[in-house]
Amino acid sequence: MLAKYIARRFLASVIVVLGVTVITLLLMNSTRGSYVPGIDLNPALRPEDIARLRANLGLDRPFYEWYMSWIWAVLHGDFGRSMIDGSPVMSHILDRLPNTLELTGTAIVIGVLISVPLGVIGALRRGSKTDHVLTVVSVAGFAVPQFWMGLMLILIFSVTLQQHGLPWLPSSGAFSAYAGGDILDRILHLILPATVLSFFYLSVWSRFIRSSMLEVLSQDYIRTARAKGMSERRVVYLHGLRNALIPLITLIGLELPGLVSGGLVVEVVFGWPGIGKLAFERALQYDYSTVMGVTFFATLLVIAGNLLADLLYGVLDPRIRYS
Amino acid sequence: MIGPSRVAELDVPAAGVETGAARPAQSYWNESWERLRANRVGMAAGLLIVVFALIALLAPLFSLVVTHVQPQTINLDDTFFRPGLRHLLGTDELGRDTLTRLIWGARVSLGVAFLTVAMSLSVGTTVGMVAGYYGGWIDDVLMRFVDMVLAIPAIFLFILMSILFRPNAITLAAIVASVGWGSVARLVRGEVLSVKQRDFILATRSIGAGDARLMVRHLLPNVLPVLIVAASLGVGQIILIEAALDFLGLGIQPPTPSWGNMLTNAQSYFFRSGFLVAFPGITIFITVLASNIFGNAVRDAFDPRLKS
Secondary structure, X not given: OHHHHHHHHHHHHHHHHHHHHHHHHHHHHHOHHHOOOOHHHOOOOOHHHHHHHHHHOOOOOOHHHHHHHHHHHHHOOOOOEOOOOOOEHHHHHHHHHHHHHHHHHHHHHHHHHHHHHHHHHHHHOOOOHHHHHHHHHHHHHHHOOHHHHHHHHHHHHHHHHHHOOOOOOOOOOOOOOOOOOOHHHHHHHHHHHHHHHHHXXXXXXXXXXXXXXXXXXXXXXXXXXXXXXXXXXXXXXXXXXXXXOHHHHHHHHHOHHHHOOOOHHHHHHXXXXXXXXXXXXXXXXXXXXXXXXXXXXXXXXXXHHHHHHHHHHHHHOOOOOOO | OOOOOOOOOOOOOOOOOOOOOOOOOOOHHHHHHHHHHHOHHHHHHHHHHHHHHHHHHOHHHHHHHHHOOXXXXXXXXXXXXXXXXXXXXOEOOOOOEHHHHHHHHHHHHHHHHHHHHHHHHHXXXXXXXXXXXXXXXXXXXXXXXXXXXXXXXXXXXHHHHHHHHOOOHHHHHHHHHHHHHHHHHHHHHHHXXXXXXXXXXXXXXXXXXXXXXXXXXXXXXXXXXXXXHHHHHHHHHHHHHHHHHHHOOOOOOOOOOOOOHHHHHHHHHOOOOOHHHHHHHHHHHHHHHHHHHHHHHHHHHHOHHHOO
């Protein structure tokens, strides 16, 4: 049953991935005229030269031909070469991936560590002042533009502190070149961007855990546990929290694509050398082999995340049956 | 943008809501409106959005009467003014009045947001209704396409399309809506699947109503509550997305002021004036906050069972 389910989901995923690459390539393809802006106007180039340059980049081939050879290469693990610098797209991705994982991973861990206790407190003291304050914070978290929060943190913790001659936090990059990137230096660079990202996760997840916890605590088995004379602490943490956390797995699974694209705006604001910033910069330069590679990679993550979340859900909650 | 569809049979009032026998029977719409009106905070938030929209509409008047400058008026003698009597919210690096620019920026932000919602709703509703109503291969094809659109990380799609279309307000709305319609379609399809099972659809069909009539006159009114909720919850998110695109330089281009692109430059003048960073962000924050609070109020009023 499960094997059949996975097989069907897998097949659907293949279709979706193929569709996504076609859509992306069609979009990139429509910009192909703009690749190397102004090349047609350069008086130093003869028309033959321009044609040769375009041919070198494969820009003279029709769309479907380009796509077929691209997808064939991808199936063999070759993402092609960047149109800007000629280096393999895969090496670009692998270069930036650790930085992105460092940032989003930290943010997710901080988000979980803080949102779980906040959600539990909100549920246990439902309607209290603490609960109201937590609600307000979470509603605010939904409404703050991430890039603006980043700018404000830079303004306060980098600019203003520096102006007053106080110790300040670095506002850009993943490490300072001269410090050679030791652990402390990296952590200092991580503080501001990770704060922005985790604040968002925190406001979403703490609400979620609160309502999930409230639902679980109203179940019969919680009443049974209390009736047996079990201590409140054991009831809440052993029986309540464990079950309330199950839906969180889905949410975190759905965050998997966010590992790559979710931090894009934050990466741009903080000059963080991650995948999102790579895709952003390369898209502006019409480097479509790189953009295709990153999009393909990110889409795989979306689909893997969805599937993983569904499967984990079934493992953690045996009542769920796949059909 | 919009949560999963767990809503069915919306026209049945929720259990436990004060439907005493003594009270005269009320329509679903009346009851929902009463519930919404009773929510003070929600109504205040809605009122704030209306006020902002009016200010945006009357921006030229504000320029003439209140601030006496146009958003593009450059005054190099007045650069980096601090907030004060002469310029209520200060000026930027070219001496342009921040308040005037924020008011004109409201036209962009709110205009694009409302336009985006309208576009995603109309496309999403059409696709979702056709898919849900006809079922079979039509449903399969349309929904796989929706899967694809929703599987591409939205921000990449926005970037690619912004480069392609050199956005103005209308194309920008279309770009953001090109992703938003997917979740609306899913939502509507789910609703239609449940509504079309009901007896009144069979009855209407049996007296000879055609497909088009069934969809527009009988399915649409039943899907409407979900659409209203989706629309009011969507506005805030769209304002955030639009501001982020403007900030990245992919949206509305200077010199037309927008809340997002006012922040692009502010980054270069951190050391001169922190106010340039603060005010546009606070404006976005307040607007999105009000939209979200109003959206939640609408959801609670129109669909009491979703209330957490």
